[in-house]
Amino acid sequence: MTDTVLDNTAKPEVASLPTAPRDIWPLVLVPVLALLMLPLVGSFPTWVTLTVAGLAMGMMIFIMASGLTLIFGLMDVLNFGHGAFVSVGAFVATLVLLPMHGWMEADSLLMNLTALGLAILLAMLATGLLGWAFERVIIMPVYGQHLKQILITMGGMIVAEQMINVIWGAEQIPLPLPTSLRGSILLGDAAIEKYRLIAVVVGLLVFATMFLVLNRSKLGLLIRAGVENGEMVEALGYRIRRLFVLVFAAGSALAGLGGVMWGLYKESLTAAMGGDIMVMVFVVIIIGGLGSVGGCFIGALLMALVANYAGFLVPKLALVSNILLMIAVLLWRPTGLYTVVRR
Numbered sequence: 001m002t003d004t005v006l007d008n009t010a011k012p013e014v015a016s017l018p019t020a021p022r023d024i025w026p027l028v029l030v031p032v033l034a035l036l037m038l039p040l041v042g043s044f045p046t047w048v049t050l051t052v053a054g055l056a057m058g059m060m061i062f063i064m065a066s067g068l069t070l071i072f073g074l075m076d077v078l079n080f081g082h083g084a085f086v087s088v089g090a091f092v093a094t095l096v097l098l099p100m101h102g103w104m105e106a107d108s109l110l111m112n113l114t115a116l117g118l119a120i121l122l123a124m125l126a127t128g129l130l131g132w133a134f135e136r137v138i139i140m141p142v143y144g145q146h147l148k149q150i151l152i153t154m155g156g157m158i159v160a161e162q163m164i165n166v167i168w169g170a171e172q173i174p175l176p177l178p179t180s181l182r183g184s185i186l187l188g189d190a191a192i193e194k195y196r197l198i199a200v201v202v203g204l205l206v207f208a209t210m211f212l213v214l215n216r217s218k219l220g221l222l223i224r225a226g227v228e229n230g231e232m233v234e235a236l237g238y239r240i241r242r243l244f245v246l247v248f249a250a251g252s253a254l255a256g257l258g259g260v261m262w263g264l265y266k267e268s269l270t271a272a273m274g275g276d277i278m279v280m281v282f283v284v285i286i287i288g289g290l291g292s293v294g295g296c297f298i299g300a301l302l303m304a305l306v307a308n309y310a311g312f313l314v315p316k317l318a319l320v321s322n323i324l325l326m327i328a329v330l331l332w333r334p335t336g337l338y339t340v341v342r343r
Contacts, residue, residue, distance in 0.1 A: 026294075026337040030301050037309045048190035050308045056196030058304030059203025060265060064258030065281040065288075065296050066210060067251030073291025074223055075244050077139055078146050081153035082255055082281065083274030084160035085127045089256025090175075090263035090273065091168050092126040093119035097175065104178045112178035123260050124253040131252025135245055157275060164271040173269040199261060206254065207297050214293065223247060283322050287329045289336025298337055299329075 034051050041047040068082045096119035097104060103115040138156055142148040177195055184191040214220035226233045226240035233240045255274075262277065263269045284303055288295025306325050311318035329337065 023338070026298050029337075030298060030305065033302065033305055033309075037305075037313075040313060041309070045189035045191075046312075048187065049192060050312055051305065052192045052200070053196055054305035054308035055301060056193075056199040056203075056304075057265075057308070058301035059199050060258060060261050061277075061280055061284055061304060062203055062297050062300035063206050063261065064255055064277060065284045065300055066206065066293060067254035067258075068281060069285050069288065069291060069293060069296040070210070070254075071248055071251040072285070073293070074226075074247050076144070077248070078149045079139070079153050080150050080278070081134070081138075081155075081157035081160065082251075083276075083278040084157040085131060085252045085255035085274070086259035086262065086277060087164055087269075087271055087274035088130060088160060089123040089127045089259030090269050091164055091173075091271075092256070093123045093260045093263065094168070094173060094175065094269065095119075096122055104176070107179055109180040112180045116178060120257055120260050123256040127256030127259075128249045128253035131255075132245060132249045134252070135248040139248070161271045161275065168271075170271070175263045175267055175269055177264055177267060195264065199265070202257075202261065206257070207293070210293050219243075280322065283326050287326050287336060289333075289339040292336065292338035295336055295338035302329075 034047075037050075038044070038047050041050065064082075064086055067085070068079060071077050071079055071082075097115060100115040100118070103111045106112065134156065138152055139149070142152055181195045181198060184193050185197070186192075214224065222233060222238055222240070223243050226238075226243060230240045259274065262273065266273070280303065284296055284299045286299075287303065288297070288299035303322055303325055306321045307318055310321040317324075
């Protein structure tokens with residue numbers, strides 16, 4: 001008779017945790033839209049030019065909108081004064097770009113990018129510090145009170161615009177592109193502006209950095225945990241309020257970066273430029289889903305491409321293309337393309 005030996009050392013099988021299904025439909029909207037427009041545009045070179053121009057414009061809008069969607073998604077703050085940081089960033093950059101106009105006009109890519117890089121760093125530093133002070137003085141007393149947030153932040157934007165007029169004057173300030181970034185690159189018969197290519201690259205870098213920080217770093221883990229259960233994070237010894245102040249300053253710095261790029265895109269600055277861009281920023285945030293960085297990215301590209309294609313095919317429709325796009329997306333998904341915030 002054979003004795004049966006039971007192996008009690010065998011490890012029990014552990015059931016794997018279920019994973020949420022990946023929603024890929026919003027991801028295909030941009031390439032599908034671009035491909036559908038090709039036969040309507042008719043000319044391939046014209047289609048390439050319109051598409052790259054739309055992507056560049058969308059990237060710049062994303063940079064400005066990403067800071068606001070980050071602030072709302074993680075801090076539940078409706079900051080209608082976000083446009084002030086866009087304007088301040090652009091005007092602070094002139095403190096470097098105007099004195100270094102010789103570097104900007106030199107026929108040297110290195111000198112051009114050095115001057116531009118210094119201007120962007122100063123703009124982001126200034127708007128980041130301004131955002132920190134704005135949160136401490138204006139936002140902190142009205143946390144959780146959305147109506148008061150709207151009123152007080154709109155008042156802050158009006159004050160900021162008037163201060164810009166006091167410091168820099170009410171006249172429009174020209175801001176020409178660096179010499180090496182002017183003109184276009186020819187790809188066959190398609191002309192692509194050099195600056196638009198730079199805007200696409202910068203936008204992709206900002207998106208990749210935000211994604212990695214929020215999803216692949218300890219800092220991002222703490223911030224997301226603080227949103228879900230701030231008291232538990234505080235009990236573990238982390239000062240979640242300081243992390244949120246850091247988020248607000250980072251969002252303000254991104255607005256400053258977007259302001260510099262938008263000013264160079266328009267090649268002129270006005271104190272009201274931030275307020276004017278806020279309509280597009282809020283449309284992008286609504287389309288993308290409140291608090292979703294990925295949705296904001298896709299929404300910005302969609303809005304810019306639709307505006308470009310509509311402006312070429314049906315110019316009269318271009319003025320309302322953003323609103324029509326928002327209505328179409330909300331009829332399909334009432335909470336936007338991606339939603340991470342349930343308010």
